[in-house]
Amino acid sequence: MRVDPADPVGSGRDGHVLLLHHSEADRRASVARWVRRGLAHGEKVLYTQRAEKPDGWLLEILDEYGVDVHAATADGQLSILPLAEFYPPGGQTELVHRALLEGYRAVRLSAESDAALSFLSADRYRQLEEAMEEICRSLPVSAMCQYDTRTTVGHRFLDAVTSHPQSVITGQMYLRRHPDGVELHGELDLASNEALLLTLRHATDHSAAAGSLRVSLRGLSFIDVAGCRALLLGTEPFREAGGQLRLESAQAQVGRVLRVLGVDRQRGVTLEE
Amino acid sequence: MAGDASAGYVHDALFYGSTKELVAAATSFLRAGLEAGDDVVVVCTEEHNHAISDAMGANADLTYLPRGQIYRRAPFAVPAYRRFLQSRVDAGARRVRLLGEVEFVGAEAPGWREWGRFEAVCNQALAPYPLWSVCAYDTHTLPAMVLTTGELTHPHVRRGSSRTENPLYVEPAVFLDLMADHESERPDLTEPALAITDVHDLYQLRHEIRSLLVSGGTDPAAAENFLLATNEVATNALRHGRGPVLVRLWVTAERFVCTVTDQGEGFDDPFAGYFSLTSDDVPEGQFGLWLARQLCDDFTASHTPEGFTVRLALRHTPH
Numbered sequence: 001m002r003v004d005p006a007d008p009v010g011s012g013r014d015g016h017v018l019l020l021h022h023s024e025a026d027r028r029a030s031v032a033r034w035v036r037r038g039l040a041h042g043e044k045v046l047y048t049q050r051a052e053k054p055d056g057w058l059l060e061i062l063d064e065y066g067v068d069v070h071a072a073t074a075d076g077q078l079s080i081l082p083l084a085e086f087y088p089p090g091g092q093t094e095l096v097h098r099a100l101l102e103g104y105r106a107v108r109l110s111a112e113s114d115a116a117l118s119f120l121s122a123d124r125y126r127q128l129e130e131a132m133e134e135i136c137r138s139l140p141v142s143a144m145c146q147y148d149t150r151t152t153v154g155h156r157f158l159d160a161v162t163s164h165p166q167s168v169i170t171g172q173m174y175l176r177r178h179p180d181g182v183e184l185h186g187e188l189d190l191a192s193n194e195a196l197l198l199t200l201r202h203a204t205d206h207s208a209a210a211g212s213l214r215v216s217l218r219g220l221s222f223i224d225v226a227g228c229r230a231l232l233l234g235t236e237p238f239r240e241a242g243g244q245l246r247l248e249s250a251q252a253q254v255g256r257v258l259r260v261l262g263v264d265r266q267r268g269v270t271l272e273e
Numbered sequence: 274m275a276g277d278a279s280a281g282y283v284h285d286a287l288f289y290g291s292t293k294e295l296v297a298a299a300t301s302f303l304r305a306g307l308e309a310g311d312d313v314v315v316v317c318t319e320e321h322n323h324a325i326s327d328a329m330g331a332n333a334d335l336t337y338l339p340r341g342q343i344y345r346r347a348p349f350a351v352p353a354y355r356r357f358l359q360s361r362v363d364a365g366a367r368r369v370r371l372l373g374e375v376e377f378v379g380a381e382a383p384g385w386r387e388w389g390r391f392e393a394v395c396n397q398a399l400a401p402y403p404l405w406s407v408c409a410y411d412t413h414t415l416p417a418m419v420l421t422t423g424e425l426t427h428p429h430v431r432r433g434s435s436r437t438e439n440p441l442y443v444e445p446a447v448f449l450d451l452m453a454d455h456e457s458e459r460p461d462l463t464e465p466a467l468a469i470t471d472v473h474d475l476y477q478l479r480h481e482i483r484s485l486l487v488s489g490g491t492d493p494a495a496a497e498n499f500l501l502a503t504n505e506v507a508t509n510a511l512r513h514g515r516g517p518v519l520v521r522l523w524v525t526a527e528r529f530v531c532t533v534t535d536q537g538e539g540f541d542d543p544f545a546g547y548f549s550l551t552s553d554d555v556p557e558g559q560f561g562l563w564l565a566r567q568l569c570d571d572f573t574a575s576h577t578p579e580g581f582t583v584r585l586a587l588r589h590t591p592h
Contacts, residue, residue, distance in 0.1 A: 026474075171476065187476060187479075189476065190512065224504050224505060224508065225561040226508060257501065
């Protein structure tokens with residue numbers, strides 16, 4: 001029952017997603033689900049990886065996760081591109097347009113940040129991340145950018161979170177922002193608390209005008225002390241300034257933990273069931 | 274007894290053999306409190322609350338609290354007592370006198386170790402408060418181990434009408450150490466149902482533990498509590514300890530038992546995990562331990578040949 005964007009969201013559009021993976025196994029599972037989901041929705045799926053990695057790498061994982069790799073590659077729905085084609089000099093908009101012109105209803109991309117940085121400068125990569133955020137907002141495009149938590153530390157971690165303000169997958173947490181607030185799915189623990197904290201800080205920094213932040217817990221099946229602390233610390237400056245954190249639709253066990261730990265009694269927090 | 278009128282905490286044990294003895298000792302303690310202008314509080318079983326109330330007379334200005342409301346588990350009770358005392362002090366109380374009854378059912382008395390630790394921790398945690406408490410131990414019905422913990426954790430003891438300094442009293446930190454050593458024997462434990470030698474993924478750990486806890490008709494609430502407690506202790510080991518982190522789980526007919534071992538120094542603070550999330554003086558890493566203590570019947574931390582080990586136990590049969 002790993003977090004699967006397919007379950008909570010329903011439609012094919014996942015937007016610009018940050019994957020913060022903790023291990024290679026973690027990454028493989030997330031990539032397989034990402035690609036499988038795109039194929040199932042009839043989307044064009046574009047993938048790239050480090051030059052030295054064999055194309056077979058992705059195909060093997062997909063095969064392991066039950067994807068008909070043969071069919072997908074034969075008709076061109078799934079393409080594994082060299083880095084130079086995935087990151088064309090004119091930007092990725094042209095890549096996306098070409099795929100849409102082939103007749104696909106949507107396009108789905110994924111790459112590792114480490115692979116991109118083996119080919120692009122850090123500044124160029126940051127520009128492309130900003131451009132991708134815009135592309136995903138305006139076109140039927142979803143992109144999952146894979147960051148390794150073991151190398152994404154300090155300001156790189158902060159950059160990764162702030163350049164993907166809409167969606168984060170890490171550990172067992174899937175976080176999705178919408179105009180009204182934030183939805184949390186899966187399980188919150190030590191593997192996701194830092195990303196949650198930073199995302200909430202970012203979300204509340206930029207919605208300071210709004211007096212309240214709604215966080216839907218409907219899809220959350222587990223929370224621990226680390227998760228509760230992230231909810232509180234991530235919204236602390238916002239609540240100190242008079243903002244309201246509204247925790248909504250908690251499942252029974254999650255609501256119980258929030259109450260036992262006194263989260264609902266903290267300043268500016270309401271727990272609504 | 275002039276020395277006992279000092280501002281800090283005074284902690285007595287009363288050993289009694291009958292309701293009559295309890296009522297006699299209680300009334301003399303409580304009356305002296307009323308005369309001195311103290312706030313006087315009784316936290317006993319319902320039956321004994323009535324007996325004391327009858328003896329004291331209906332007009333006596335006493336507060337009766339149901340025992341179950343204030344003591345469920347030690348980590349919950351410490352902050353509850355602190356809040357209670359603070360509210361009394363804020364309301365102008367010069368001192369609070371409290372008579373509390375110790376109650377355990379059955380020879381096995383699950384939770385007695387945590388009770389003993391609670392008694393010891395109170396000496397430290399309540400030290401700043403103007404409280405004089407008497408913990409009443411029934412020598413006829415309480416298991417021997419409960420009586421022994423009472424002997425070791427109170428600076429003063431009362432028997433009949435005498436009150437003396439307790440030569441058996443040991444400092445709280447020493448007592449907590451003793452309890453840890455005591456735990457190294459694990460008579461109930463055979464081959465574990467689960468042994469993970471190098472934990473990395475808490476989700477995977479929870480997944481495997483959950484499937485073992487919920488099988489075989491165990492109380493679902495107990496299973497959820499134990500799962501969360503285990504998650505917190507493993508989190509603590511991953512964050513603050515040194516790998517590899519070893520987790521073992523046993524599920525017996527009555528109990529869940531889990532050990533989490535890491536290669537780090539462990540936490541040297543014997544009071545780790547006794548203070549609550551919202552209290553100001555808590556180092557951040559301790560919230561998880563506090564929650565784990567609250568959720569289990571027993572939580573023991575000790576240095577074992579394998580490393581630093583936290584052992585959790587919880588009775589899972591519905592009471």
